[in-house]
Amino acid sequence: xxxxxxxxxxxxxxxxxxxxxxxxxxxxxxxxxxxxxxxxxxxxxxxxxxxxxxxxxxxxxxxxxxxxxxxxxxxxxxxxxxxxxxxxxxxxxxxxxxxxxxxxxxxxxxxxxxx
Amino acid sequence: xxxxxxxxxxxxxxxxxxxxxxxxxxxxxxxxxxxxxxxxxxxxxxxxxxxxxxxxxxxxxxxxxxxxxxxxxxxxxxxxxxxxxxxxxxxxxxxxxxxxxxxxxxxxxx
Numbered sequence: 001x002x003x004x005x006x007x008x009x010x011x012x013x014x015x016x017x018x019x020x021x022x023x024x025x026x027x028x029x030x031x032x033x034x035x036x037x038x039x040x041x042x043x044x045x046x047x048x049x050x051x052x053x054x055x056x057x058x059x060x061x062x063x064x065x066x067x068x069x070x071x072x073x074x075x076x077x078x079x080x081x082x083x084x085x086x087x088x089x090x091x092x093x094x095x096x097x098x099x100x101x102x103x104x105x106x107x108x109x110x111x112x113x114x115x
Numbered sequence: 116x117x118x119x120x121x122x123x124x125x126x127x128x129x130x131x132x133x134x135x136x137x138x139x140x141x142x143x144x145x146x147x148x149x150x151x152x153x154x155x156x157x158x159x160x161x162x163x164x165x166x167x168x169x170x171x172x173x174x175x176x177x178x179x180x181x182x183x184x185x186x187x188x189x190x191x192x193x194x195x196x197x198x199x200x201x202x203x204x205x206x207x208x209x210x211x212x213x214x215x216x217x218x219x220x221x222x223x224x225x
Contacts, residue, residue: 048211
């Protein structure tokens with residue numbers, strides 16, 4: 001089966017600009033996650049969707065970050081306006097289950113550099 | 116919330132030797148513990164996982180052990196090969212929430 005797809009793979013922007021990332025999860029996977037991975041650290045959850053509803057967005061900086069999951073399939077993550085500290089890899093992951101204890105499959109990530 | 120600590124942060128071993136990475140977690144309700152391997156420029160890939168009703172699981176050269184009482188779990192790689200060089204992350208999960216360790220950079224020296 002096809003894996004989790006993400007685009008773009010790389011993005012360089014200046015601070016205060018806007019940027020959007022796209023994720024297409026594995027077909028049939030109900031749960032979708034967006035993580036932020038700063039260099040040298042583990043992934044940190046930003047937002048979790050179950051189908052097209054938000055399950056957890058407690059660590060999403062809502063003043064500048066937003067995300068949606070279109071029709072319970074694809075998802076976009078937006079940053080507006082970007083700050084220098086947003087430079088990181090943004091990982092999308094999906095899992096089949098809505099009940100937990102299920103494997104997450106990660107995409108290749110989008111590497112964002114804010115200048 | 117859950118707090119996952121991972122040690123060591125870097126590990127170098129000779130090819131053929133074993134490597135051990137250890138993680139501790141704080142929330143006794145966590146019940147699923149996956150390990151991921153992340154190669155440069157790629158997303159994390161699941162290599163092995165263990166559930167709270169099991170104490171040990173093995174898959175070829177990779178094994179994971181879980182001590183629920185002490186709230187720690189470990190990854191063991193035997194007969195290491197240069198292609199095992201990567202960053203390894205542990206994670207603890209309850210429900211659909213995953214909490215990751217800070218990663219271990221493993222270098223296997225030929």
